[in-house]
Amino acid sequence: MTTSRQRTGAHPPLVVEVEGPYACFTRPEFKTERLSYPVMTPSAAKGVLEAIFWKPEFAYQVLRIEVLEPVQWFSIRRNEVDSTLSMDWVHKAMSDHGHRFDVEQHRDQRNMVCLRKVAYRIHAQMRLQSHANAPEAKYRDQFRRRIERGACFSQPFLGTREFSASFGKATLRDPIEVTDDLGVMLHSIDYTGGRETYRWFHAKLENGILAIPPQGAELPTASAGVRTGGMG
Numbered sequence: 001m002t003t004s005r006q007r008t009g010a011h012p013p014l015v016v017e018v019e020g021p022y023a024c025f026t027r028p029e030f031k032t033e034r035l036s037y038p039v040m041t042p043s044a045a046k047g048v049l050e051a052i053f054w055k056p057e058f059a060y061q062v063l064r065i066e067v068l069e070p071v072q073w074f075s076i077r078r079n080e081v082d083s084t085l086s087m088d089w090v091h092k093a094m095s096d097h098g099h100r101f102d103v104e105q106h107r108d109q110r111n112m113v114c115l116r117k118v119a120y121r122i123h124a125q126m127r128l129q130s131h132a133n134a135p136e137a138k139y140r141d142q143f144r145r146r147i148e149r150g151a152c153f154s155q156p157f158l159g160t161r162e163f164s165a166s167f168g169k170a171t172l173r174d175p176i177e178v179t180d181d182l183g184v185m186l187h188s189i190d191y192t193g194g195r196e197t198y199r200w201f202h203a204k205l206e207n208g209i210l211a212i213p214p215q216g217a218e219l220p221t222a223s224a225g226v227r228t229g230g231m232g
Contacts, residue, residue: 013063014126014140016147017173018048019119020165022074023158024112028186034112036159038071039205042212043186044159045122051156052167053143057132060124065210066175068119075113118158121170175208187216 024036025044042062049060126143128136146152147169156165185203189196199216 011125011136011140013123014049014143015121015123015170016049016052016167017068017119017121017170018156018158018165018167019069020158020163022114022116022163023118023165024114024163025159027183033110034114036073036114037182037185037203038115038180039067039182039203039210040065040118040120040122040158041185043188045120045124046188048122048156048158048165048167049124051154052152053139053146054153055139056129057134058126058128058136058139061127061214062212063123063125064212065123066121067178067205067208067210068121068173068175069117070176071178072116073113074116075111077111114163119173121173121175178205178208180205182210184219187212 018040023040024034025039025041026034027037042065045062045065046060049062126136126139128139147167150168152167155161156167157163158165182203182205184200187199187201189198191197197218200219201213201216203210
């Protein structure tokens with residue numbers, strides 16, 4: 001069930017290019033060591049768009065992602081923690097300010113296989129929520145002005161916060177000529193009904209273009225904990 005007003009085809013897609021020296025879009029089947037997909041994921045693209053311009057009156061639907069630079073890999077050793085926080089732990093910490101997570105006792109060094117020198121072109125639509133009180137054109141103009149000025153609400157990043165990204169208007173660069181089956185990829189997370197529902201799709205790169213279907217499929221997945229990992 002969705003609460004947004006679907007207006008498919010009413011406007012041309014919003015387009016933005018994003019690039020950075022490093023990126024990591026972690027595959028979910030690798031629990032200990034981080035291994036990136038070779039391309040940006042829809043959830044990462046949505047995060048970039050929301051970092052540039054977000055309002056509760058609309059949501060982004062990513063339509064496709066074009067890969068503009070050849071896929072290049074590198075690996076690093078990264079300090080993380082060896083456990084995740086449960087919601088019970090979070091609730092206890094909220095009620096007891098003396099309850100702390102000792103990072104030093106849980107620090108762990110893990111390998112991370114990442115991407116270098118990446119660039120993508122994101123195509124997306126805005127989907128107005130039922131409580132929106134302005135026309136879509138107003139929000140689209142605000143988005144375009146922010147792209148032109150290079151303004152953002154928070155620093156966009158490419159998979160992990162330490163891999164920051166720059167963004168700008170679309171160029172005439174062609175996607176790379178690569179076709180690849182990428183396997184199962186996260187499509188979206190639905191937070192309605194007081195629970196998290198993860199939806200997935202079979203991702204395929206066709207001549208450098210990743211097309212994202214309008215809806216993903218719900219698959220049996222383990223409940224996600226709250227990650228505390230990061231560079232340290």
